[in-house]
Amino acid sequence: MAQINPTVGDIARNTGLIKSNIHQAGESGAQLVVFGELALVGYPPKDLLLKKQFIKDNLIALQDIAGVCTDCAALVGFVARHQGDTGKALYNAAALLIDGQVKSVYYKQLLPTYDVFDESRYFHREISQQVFEFQDTRIGLTICEDIWQATELTSRPLYDIKPLALLSRAGVDMVINMSASPFVMGKHEFRRELFGGLCRNYQLPLIYVNQVGGNDDLIFDGCSCAFNRQGELIAQARDFTEDLLIIDTDSRESNRCEVLKTGIASIHAGLVLGLRDYATKCGFKTVTLGLSGGIDSAVTAALAVEALGADKVVGVSMPSRYSSDHSKTDAQQLARNLGMQYLTIPIEKAHRAMEEMLSEQFKDRTPDVTEENIQARVRGNILMALSNKFGHLVLTTGNKSELSVGYCTMYGDMAGGLAVISDVPKMMVYELAEYINREKEIIPSSIIHKPPSAELKPDQKDEDSLPPYAQLDEILKRYVEQEQSTADIIAAGFDEKTVRRIIQLVDRNEYKRKQAPPGLKVTSRAFGSGRRMPIAQNYQPRKS
Numbered sequence: 001m002a003q004i005n006p007t008v009g010d011i012a013r014n015t016g017l018i019k020s021n022i023h024q025a026g027e028s029g030a031q032l033v034v035f036g037e038l039a040l041v042g043y044p045p046k047d048l049l050l051k052k053q054f055i056k057d058n059l060i061a062l063q064d065i066a067g068v069c070t071d072c073a074a075l076v077g078f079v080a081r082h083q084g085d086t087g088k089a090l091y092n093a094a095a096l097l098i099d100g101q102v103k104s105v106y107y108k109q110l111l112p113t114y115d116v117f118d119e120s121r122y123f124h125r126e127i128s129q130q131v132f133e134f135q136d137t138r139i140g141l142t143i144c145e146d147i148w149q150a151t152e153l154t155s156r157p158l159y160d161i162k163p164l165a166l167l168s169r170a171g172v173d174m175v176i177n178m179s180a181s182p183f184v185m186g187k188h189e190f191r192r193e194l195f196g197g198l199c200r201n202y203q204l205p206l207i208y209v210n211q212v213g214g215n216d217d218l219i220f221d222g223c224s225c226a227f228n229r230q231g232e233l234i235a236q237a238r239d240f241t242e243d244l245l246i247i248d249t250d251s252r253e254s255n256r257c258e259v260l261k262t263g264i265a266s267i268h269a270g271l272v273l274g275l276r277d278y279a280t281k282c283g284f285k286t287v288t289l290g291l292s293g294g295i296d297s298a299v300t301a302a303l304a305v306e307a308l309g310a311d312k313v314v315g316v317s318m319p320s321r322y323s324s325d326h327s328k329t330d331a332q333q334l335a336r337n338l339g340m341q342y343l344t345i346p347i348e349k350a351h352r353a354m355e356e357m358l359s360e361q362f363k364d365r366t367p368d369v370t371e372e373n374i375q376a377r378v379r380g381n382i383l384m385a386l387s388n389k390f391g392h393l394v395l396t397t398g399n400k401s402e403l404s405v406g407y408c409t410m411y412g413d414m415a416g417g418l419a420v421i422s423d424v425p426k427m428m429v430y431e432l433a434e435y436i437n438r439e440k441e442i443i444p445s446s447i448i449h450k451p452p453s454a455e456l457k458p459d460q461k462d463e464d465s466l467p468p469y470a471q472l473d474e475i476l477k478r479y480v481e482q483e484q485s486t487a488d489i490i491a492a493g494f495d496e497k498t499v500r501r502i503i504q505l506v507d508r509n510e511y512k513r514k515q516a517p518p519g520l521k522v523t524s525r526a527f528g529s530g531r532r533m534p535i536a537q538n539y540q541p542r543k544s
């Protein structure tokens with residue numbers, strides 16, 4: 001079970017990674033090595049699939065990989081051409097490589113088009129059974145979605161066929177699933193329950209191989225595993241890292257079973273992996289971020305240091321006339337604890353210059369959020385200047401709660417290349433801070449315990465503009481992630497005026513989120529590729 005971290009589009013690198021794992025598996029005595037879905041091109045390749053040369057290059061690389069399959073056979077995910085006269089021109093495919101050649105090719109049957117998936121945009125759907133014989137064993141081959149037969153996923157069945165039922169009727173001896181299944185907190189526990197139930201139901205053993213790594217907003221957790229026909233877990237690969245797990249399908253006792261991270265530990269590991277891969281796969285060696293002395297920037301800095309190393313992270317304190325002394329000292333202490341580079345660039349001169357430049361236009365207007373946002377935009381300019389000069393990737397530090405209601409400034413604190421915790425609600429940010437401090441105090445306790453504040457005006461507190469975060473996060477979870485109606489949320493016991501105000505803020509700030517940098521998805525519904533809301537809309541639920 002070759003759990004690798006492919007780079008989308010880097011066919012040459014992925015080819016080398018696949019060949020290396022085939023050699024290693026063969027030297028370990030394996031007869032067959034299984035890779036994840038579209039391992040050759042990386043998942044998801046998106047509109048790279050529209051480039052004809054890309055498809056040609058992936059087919060040439062497949063032949064190259066086949067050439068090393070002399071002692072050990074391999075199942076490799078790749079993109080195949082569809083030769084029919086109608087339908088999409090491509091297949092999401094897997095090739096069985098034996099004795100130096102492509103022995104046979106198999107195609108994905110169920111093409112997901114929900115959440116972050118859009119496979120019907122590119123691929124033709126196969127309807128025939130996918131069965132092959134290997135070492136006197138009839139194996140049913142499935143690709144990711146082909147075995148996701150659970151009504152818990154959607155309110156109604158999405159497909160009119162069940163590949164596992166067809167394979168069971170075809171008399172296969174086992175099922176292999178080649179996957180690219182993105183991480184969401186708690187998802188692997190659900191996978192284990194689902195897969196175990198399928199194995200018991202169809203009385204078939206299952207080998208599940210998932211890719212690992214970060215690709216844009218998606219994080220893949222690995223967690224490849226195997227089950228016997230009784231639904232018992234017989235092998236478990238590592239999570240959030242590459243792994244080559246050699247298993248004996250006839251012996252439960254001889255297989256390795258790793259202990260996996262759960263809860264906030266899995267969120268932490270996923271964010272570290274996603275940040276590291278986003279930076280390295282995009283060619284960045286260093287990152288920079290603003291250090292305000294608040295909890296969000298502290299957690300983001302700690303994640304960056306763990307992902308890339310302290311010498312690759314530059315924290316910048318940009319105090320204004322409203323910055324408290326404790327915010328400055330807290331930021332400095334955090335940087336010292338993390339061992340990262342720390343810069344102080346006061347923004348007072350730029351802030352005053354902007355005020356003077358606009359004084360004539362603003363002379364009869366009362367100061368408001370406009371003046372507050374000027375400070376945030378000065379800071380955004382500073383970080384982008386450092387990025388341009390030194391090649392840093394700018395990390396934004398806003399959380400999901402703020403992004404949901406627009407409590408953030410375009411071209412200010414939203415300016416950057418990656419929004420690391422933009423899918424992490426505020427209360428979960430505090431959980432991450434406590435987890436980061438599980439062995440020693442890295443994030444100063446004063447940062448964790450002080451009231452959140454943007455510090456853009458005297459004595460400002462977040463709760464001056466927003467409900468308490470514990471309440472806000474629950475409303476947002478119900479509205480954004482669970483798609484509950486206004487009436488349902490109010491009926492659950494929340495104040496009607498507060499609920500209506502929060503929902504209006506969410507709906508009216510879609511334009512901000514469309515201009516935000518990509519964020520790392522860790523919840524069931526992130527503000528990213530899986531949520532496609534219109535900007536210019538004015539839907540108002542009918543009052544019954």
